[in-house]
Amino acid sequence: MHDAPAPYSLLTDLPYEIILKIVEVTHPKDLLTIARVSKQFRGLLMHPTSASLWKHSLALHEPALPECPASMSEPRWAHLVFEEQCTFCGANDEAAEVNWYLRVRACKHCAKSCIKTSLQDGFRPLSDGTTSFERLIPSKLAYLDSMSFFAFGCFRSWSYLAADYEAVKAEYLSIRSDADRRQFVEERIALANSGRAHSHRCEIWSQKHQS
Numbered sequence: 001m002h003d004a005p006a007p008y009s010l011l012t013d014l015p016y017e018i019i020l021k022i023v024e025v026t027h028p029k030d031l032l033t034i035a036r037v038s039k040q041f042r043g044l045l046m047h048p049t050s051a052s053l054w055k056h057s058l059a060l061h062e063p064a065l066p067e068c069p070a071s072m073s074e075p076r077w078a079h080l081v082f083e084e085q086c087t088f089c090g091a092n093d094e095a096a097e098v099n100w101y102l103r104v105r106a107c108k109h110c111a112k113s114c115i116k117t118s119l120q121d122g123f124r125p126l127s128d129g130t131t132s133f134e135r136l137i138p139s140k141l142a143y144l145d146s147m148s149f150f151a152f153g154c155f156r157s158w159s160y161l162a163a164d165y166e167a168v169k170a171e172y173l174s175i176r177s178d179a180d181r182r183q184f185v186e187e188r189i190a191l192a193n194s195g196r197a198h199s200h201r202c203e204i205w206s207q208k209h210q211s
């Protein structure tokens, strides 16, 4: 008597078009699981040409998840949103929530070493001194309560990835002309602002998703 074939081997025997039809109505979390089942599925699902399939699957989810950020691939976005793994060390951690502003999930250990919270504005790149580097990168601004104000003399704090801060600072310092530096700052601020608007929509989605 022959052993019954594994379910996934039956699936991979189907015509490619049929597999796509099945996969595009599958929940993104299940797609991530399927991608781990076999090399064939991983090759199919992680190939850049499968982006539309992921988009379809992500759009089917209710309430509709905000669009995948331009800086991420759809599978990476689905992994961040639906799987409970630390972005930095890969450990499973149910308690690690998505930080929508930094687009990471961090376990306690990695949060300590990778995410920085500062009560003071950092390096100010422009001569008018109005813009600090925290505004040029994915970051979250939080307003502190009055007790913190009296204790620390600060009314707000920034949280961001230490690596993002160092990378943007190095890039800025490598630019020679004042005009180019100003343009760089303006472009980065526009990018960071649109990222924060997207993060805010994701936060609202997350609250609805949990309720």
Ligand SMILES: [Zn+2]
Residues within 6 Å of the ligand: 086, 087, 088, 089, 090, 091, 106, 107, 108, 109, 110, 111
């Ligand atoms: Zn970790």
